[in-house]
Amino acid sequence: MLSALLVMAAIAIVLGAVLGFAAIKFRVEGNPLVDQIDAILPQTQCGQCGFPGCKPYATAIADGEADINKCPPGGEDGIHKLADLLGMEFKPLGGDAVSKPKSVAIIDESTCIGCTLCIQACPVDAIVGAAKQMHTIIAAECTGCELCVAPCPVDCISMQVIEEKISNWKWKYPVYSLNAVEAIQIAATGTAR
Amino acid sequence: MRTLYHFHGGIHPPSNKTQSTQTAIARAPLPSLLIVPLQQHAGETAKPVVQAGDHVLKGQLIGMPDGFVSSAVHAPTSGTIAAVDMQLIAHPSGLPNLCATLIPDGKDEWVALKPVDDYRSHSPAELQQLLRMGGVVGLGGAAFPSDIKVRIGKQKITTLILNGAECEPYITCDDMLMCERAAEIVQGAEILRFMLDANEVLIGVEDNKPEAIAALQQAITASGPVLQQNKRYEVVAIPTIYPGGSAKQLIRVLTGLEVPSGKLPTDIGVQCFNVATAYSVHRALVKGEPLISRIVTITGNVREAQNFEALIGTPIAELVALAEALPDTDAYIMGGPMMGFPLPAVHVPLVKATNCIIAASKKIFPPPPPAMPCIRCTRCVEVCPADLQPQDLYWFAQSKEFGRAQAFSLFDCIECGACSYVCPSHIPLVQYYRFAKSEIRAREHDKQLADQARVRHEYHEQRLEREKREKAEKLAAKEKAAQAAKLASAQPLTPQQQTEQAELAASRAHIRQLAQSEVEHTDEGVTK
Amino acid sequence: MTEYLLILVSAVFVNNIVMVKILGLCPFMGVSKKLEAAIGMGAATTFVLTLASGSSYLINHYLLGPELSYLTTLSFIVVIAGIVQFTEMVVQKTSPMLYQVLGIYLPLITTNCAVLGIPLLNVQAKHNFMESIFFGMGGALGFTLVMVLFAGMRERMEGADVPAIFKGSAIAMVTAGLMSLSFMGFSGLIK
Numbered sequence: 001m002l003s004a005l006l007v008m009a010a011i012a013i014v015l016g017a018v019l020g021f022a023a024i025k026f027r028v029e030g031n032p033l034v035d036q037i038d039a040i041l042p043q044t045q046c047g048q049c050g051f052p053g054c055k056p057y058a059t060a061i062a063d064g065e066a067d068i069n070k071c072p073p074g075g076e077d078g079i080h081k082l083a084d085l086l087g088m089e090f091k092p093l094g095g096d097a098v099s100k101p102k103s104v105a106i107i108d109e110s111t112c113i114g115c116t117l118c119i120q121a122c123p124v125d126a127i128v129g130a131a132k133q134m135h136t137i138i139a140a141e142c143t144g145c146e147l148c149v150a151p152c153p154v155d156c157i158s159m160q161v162i163e164e165k166i167s168n169w170k171w172k173y174p175v176y177s178l179n180a181v182e183a184i185q186i187a188a189t190g191t192a193r
Numbered sequence: 194m195r196t197l198y199h200f201h202g203g204i205h206p207p208s209n210k211t212q213s214t215q216t217a218i219a220r221a222p223l224p225s226l227l228i229v230p231l232q233q234h235a236g237e238t239a240k241p242v243v244q245a246g247d248h249v250l251k252g253q254l255i256g257m258p259d260g261f262v263s264s265a266v267h268a269p270t271s272g273t274i275a276a277v278d279m280q281l282i283a284h285p286s287g288l289p290n291l292c293a294t295l296i297p298d299g300k301d302e303w304v305a306l307k308p309v310d311d312y313r314s315h316s317p318a319e320l321q322q323l324l325r326m327g328g329v330v331g332l333g334g335a336a337f338p339s340d341i342k343v344r345i346g347k348q349k350i351t352t353l354i355l356n357g358a359e360c361e362p363y364i365t366c367d368d369m370l371m372c373e374r375a376a377e378i379v380q381g382a383e384i385l386r387f388m389l390d391a392n393e394v395l396i397g398v399e400d401n402k403p404e405a406i407a408a409l410q411q412a413i414t415a416s417g418p419v420l421q422q423n424k425r426y427e428v429v430a431i432p433t434i435y436p437g438g439s440a441k442q443l444i445r446v447l448t449g450l451e452v453p454s455g456k457l458p459t460d461i462g463v464q465c466f467n468v469a470t471a472y473s474v475h476r477a478l479v480k481g482e483p484l485i486s487r488i489v490t491i492t493g494n495v496r497e498a499q500n501f502e503a504l505i506g507t508p509i510a511e512l513v514a515l516a517e518a519l520p521d522t523d524a525y526i527m528g529g530p531m532m533g534f535p536l537p538a539v540h541v542p543l544v545k546a547t548n549c550i551i552a553a554s555k556k557i558f559p560p561p562p563p564a565m566p567c568i569r570c571t572r573c574v575e576v577c578p579a580d581l582q583p584q585d586l587y588w589f590a591q592s593k594e595f596g597r598a599q600a601f602s603l604f605d606c607i608e609c610g611a612c613s614y615v616c617p618s619h620i621p622l623v624q625y626y627r628f629a630k631s632e633i634r635a636r637e638h639d640k641q642l643a644d645q646a647r648v649r650h651e652y653h654e655q656r657l658e659r660e661k662r663e664k665a666e667k668l669a670a671k672e673k674a675a676q677a678a679k680l681a682s683a684q685p686l687t688p689q690q691q692t693e694q695a696e697l698a699a700s701r702a703h704i705r706q707l708a709q710s711e712v713e714h715t716d717e718g719v720t721k
Numbered sequence: 722m723t724e725y726l727l728i729l730v731s732a733v734f735v736n737n738i739v740m741v742k743i744l745g746l747c748p749f750m751g752v753s754k755k756l757e758a759a760i761g762m763g764a765a766t767t768f769v770l771t772l773a774s775g776s777s778y779l780i781n782h783y784l785l786g787p788e789l790s791y792l793t794t795l796s797f798i799v800v801i802a803g804i805v806q807f808t809e810m811v812v813q814k815t816s817p818m819l820y821q822v823l824g825i826y827l828p829l830i831t832t833n834c835a836v837l838g839i840p841l842l843n844v845q846a847k848h849n850f851m852e853s854i855f856f857g858m859g860g861a862l863g864f865t866l867v868m869v870l871f872a873g874m875r876e877r878m879e880g881a882d883v884p885a886i887f888k889g890s891a892i893a894m895v896t897a898g899l900m901s902l903s904f905m906g907f908s909g910l911i912k
Contacts, residue, residue: 004789011784015803022806023810124650125649141649166286168635169288170635171624171631174624589880592880
C-alpha cells in the first residue's frame with residue numbers, strides 16, 4: 001500500500017516540477033487572435049452584429065462570447081474565412097441578419113439643414129460639412145453601414161445601390177446544362193454562346 | 194538558321210484563313226454614323242473635350258487622356274457631334290459606356306497635321322507624349338497604351354520583337370497588312386527600336402504566311418539607308434501552332450527566354466509589339482495621323498470574306514453588310530473563335546481592339562454539347578502553353594476555393610482556350626477561370642476598401658478621444674483660472690471703505706445696546 | 722537492428738494504429754480538415770507518443786515492478802497528461818497559429834486512446850526499452866502518415882459535389898473505412 005502511494009506521489013512531484021518549470025519558461029502574453037479576426041471582418045462598423053464596431057465583435061469572437069455568423073456585410077465568404085481561422089464549423093448567416101447589396105449613402109442637398117447629426121454618427125468620417133453648412137457624403141469612403149440614415153431629422157439621407165458598370169462588372173459563375181435536351185433548347189432560343 | 198525554341202503544349206485547330214485572303218484590303222466607305230467610345234484602351238477612360246453640337250475635323254482630339262495609363266481618342270472623320278452619352282459597346286457584359294456619336298459631313302477634312310521631321314532629334318519623352326496624344330495603343334487585342342510600353346526602366350532592352358504571328362484561326366488582318374504595307378511596318382519598328390534603344394529587331398511570322406514573310410524581308414532589304422547599319426533586323430518564320438502569337442510564348446520561341454510569373458517582358462530585356470501597332474506608330478509620328486482607322490477581317494458566314502480598312506466607330510452592322518452576311522447568321526463574334534466573345538448587338542461600334550468579326554451560324558459553330566463531369570484525363574495539361582494544371586484550376590474555380598486556385602497560378606492563365614478545345618467532356622474551362630479571376634479581383638478590391646475603412650475608423654476613434662481630452666483639459670484650465678481670479682479679488686479696503694465699515698459697525702453696536710436696554714426696562718416692568 | 726526496423730514497419734503499415742487497430746479516431750476525424758493542421762497534429766502526437774512510450778516503460782519496469790502492476794494504467798495516464806500539457810505550452814509559444822488551429826484537440830491528445838494504447842501494448846508484448854521507443858515512434862509515424870493522406874483527400878472532397886445527406890462527417894467516415902480496407906491489405910507483410 002505504502003509503496004503504491006510513494007510511487008504515485010513521486011511521479012506526481014516530478015511531473016509537477018517539470019510542468020512548473022515549463023510554465024515559467026514558455027510563458028505567452030497577449031492574444032494576437034483578435035487582430036487576425038479583425039483583419040477578416042469587412043470594417044463597415046455598422047453594428048448589425050450587435051457590437052459597436054468590428055473590433056469589439058472580433059474581441060467577442062476571440063473570447064468565445066459571440067458566434068461567427070453575425071456579420072451580414074462579410075457575407076458567407078466572411079463566415080467561411082472565420083470558420084477556417086478558428087477551426088470551427090461553417091454556419092449560415094444567423095438570426096434576422098439579411099444580406100443586402102452594397103450601397104452608398106447620398107444626401108438630398110435641397111433638404112439638408114446642416115445640423116451635423118449625421119457627421120457625428122458616421123464611424124469613418126465620410127461626411128463633410130459643418131454647422132449650418134451643406135453636408136455631403138464622400139462616396140469613395142462610404143461603407144454603406146446606414147448609421148447616418150436614422151439620426152437625420154429631415155430624412156434627407158437615402159441609400160443608393162452601387163450599380164454595375166463596365167468598371168466593376170464581374171464574369172458570372174458559368175451555368176451549363178448537363179442534359180442534352182436542355183442544351184439544345186438553350187442553343188435554339190438564341191442566348192449568347 | 195536561327196535556333197527556335199518550343200513552348201509546352203499548343204494545338205492545331207483548322208486555320209480557316211484562306212477565305213479572307215483572296216482579295217486585297219478594301220477601304221470601307223464612309224458610314225452614315227460613327228459611335229466613338231471614349232474607352233478603347235486599358236486604363237482610365239478618356240475625358241471628353243467636345244459636346245453635342247460641336248463641329249470637328251478628321252483627327253481632331255475628342256477625348257483627352259486621363260491618368261497615367263490612358264490614351265487619347267480622336268474624331269475619325271469630319272462632321273458634327275450629335276451626342277456624348279452612354280451607348281452600347283462591344284463588351285461581353287452588354288453594358289453601355291461613354292461614347293461620342295458623330296454624324297459625318299461627307300467632306301472627310303483632316304485637321305492640321307503635325308508630322309515629326311526627324312524622330313531621332315527628339316527625346317524619347319517627347320515621342321512618348323506624341324504617341325499618347327496620338328491615341329496609339331496595342332492593336333493585338335489588349336489595347337494597352339503604347340506610350341507606356343516604350344518607357345525604359347532599369348533593365349536594358351536587348352530585343353524588340355514584332356508580333357506578326359497571328360495564330361488564331363479566321364483572323365488575317367495582320368497577314369494582309371504585312372503583305373501590302375511592309376515598308377511602313379519596318380519603319381515603325383525602327384522608330385520603336387530607337388525609343389527602346391534595343392540591339393536587334395525580330396519579326397516573328399508563322400510559316401503559314403509565306404507572302405508576308407517575303408514582303409517583310411524585301412522591305413528590310415529596301416530600307417537599308419533608313420535602318421541603323423549596326424542593328425540586326427530579322428524576319429523569323431516560326432512553326433504554326435496556336436497560341437504561338439501570345440506574347441510570352443512568342444518570346445520563348447524566338448529567344449528561349451521565359452517571362453517569370455508576375456513579371457513583364459521588359460524585366461528580361463525584351464519588348465513585344467504587334468505589327469499593326471508598329472504601323473500606327475509610323476503613321477502617328479511620320480505622317481502625324483492619329484489612330485483613327487484599322488484593318489479588320491470580316492469572315493465566317495458571309496458571301497465575301499475580306500479585310501477592310503475601316504474607321505474607328507463604324508457600326509459593325511455596316512461592315513458586315515459590305516461583306517454580305519448570309520441570312521442564317523445568328524451571332525457575331527468579335528475576335529477569333531478561341532478568345533473572342535459574342536457581340537451584344539450588331540450595331541455596336543468598331544474599336545481599336547477589334548481585329549476580326551466572325552459571322553456565326555449553326556453550321557460553322559454548332560451548339561456546344563452538354564458539359565459532363567471532369568474525368569481527369571489531363572488532355573488539358575498536355576496542351577496548356579503556360580504550363581498550368583487546368584483540371585485543378587477548374588476544380589477550385591467551380592467549388593469557389595479561390596485561395597487554392599491562386600496557389601495553382603490562376604493568374605498566369607492567358608485564357609487562350611486550348612484546354613476547352615481538347616476537353617472530351619466539353620467543359621467550358623476558360624469561363625470558369627474568367628469567373629474565378631474577376632471574383633478574386635473584386636474581393637481584393639473589397640479588402641482594400643475594408644482596410645481603408647479600418648484606418649479611417651481608428652482615426653475617427655482617436656479624434657473623438659482627442660476631442661474629449663482637449664475638452665477636459667480646457668475645462669480644468671478654466672476652473673483653475675476661475676480659482677486664481679477669486680483669490681486675487683480678496684484685496685485690502687480703501688480708507689473710505691474702512692470709515693464706512695467702522696460707522697456701520699458702530700451703528701449696529703448702538704442698535705444692539707438699545708435693544709438690550711429695552712428688554713431690561715420691559716423686564717423690570719414685568720417683574721415689578 | 723533488423724528487429725527495430727521490423728517493429729517500425731509493423732507499427733507504421735501492418736498494424737497501423739488508426740487503420741488496423743482502429744484507435745485514435747477522435748483527432749483523426751477532427752483535425753484532418755486542413756493539411757497544415759493534420760501535419761501539426763501528427764508532429765505533436767509523435768513527440769508525445771515517443772516520450773510517453775519511453776517514460777512509461779521506465780516507470781513500469783523500474784518504479785512499478787510486478788507488485789504494483791495494478792497502477793500501470795493510472796501512472797501511464799498521469800505521465801501522458803503531464804507530457805501533453807508540456808507539449809501544449811511549447812506549441813503555444815513556438816507556433817500560436819498552430820495552437821489556434823488545433824484548438825481543443827491539442828489537450829485532447831491526453832484522451833487519445835492510441836496514446837494510452839501504445840504503452841499498454843508495449844507492456845503486453847513485453848518490449849524492452851529500445852523496442853518500446855521504436856514501437857511508440859512507429860505508431861505515431863503511422864498515425865501522422867494516415868492523417869496526412871486523409872487530410873489531403875478531405876481537402877479534395879471540399880470541392881466535390883457530395884450529396885447533401887453525405888456532406889461532412891458521413892463522407893469522411895466512408896472514406897476512412899475505404900482507407901482502412903486498403904491498409905488491411907498490408908497484413909501478412911511481416912510474419
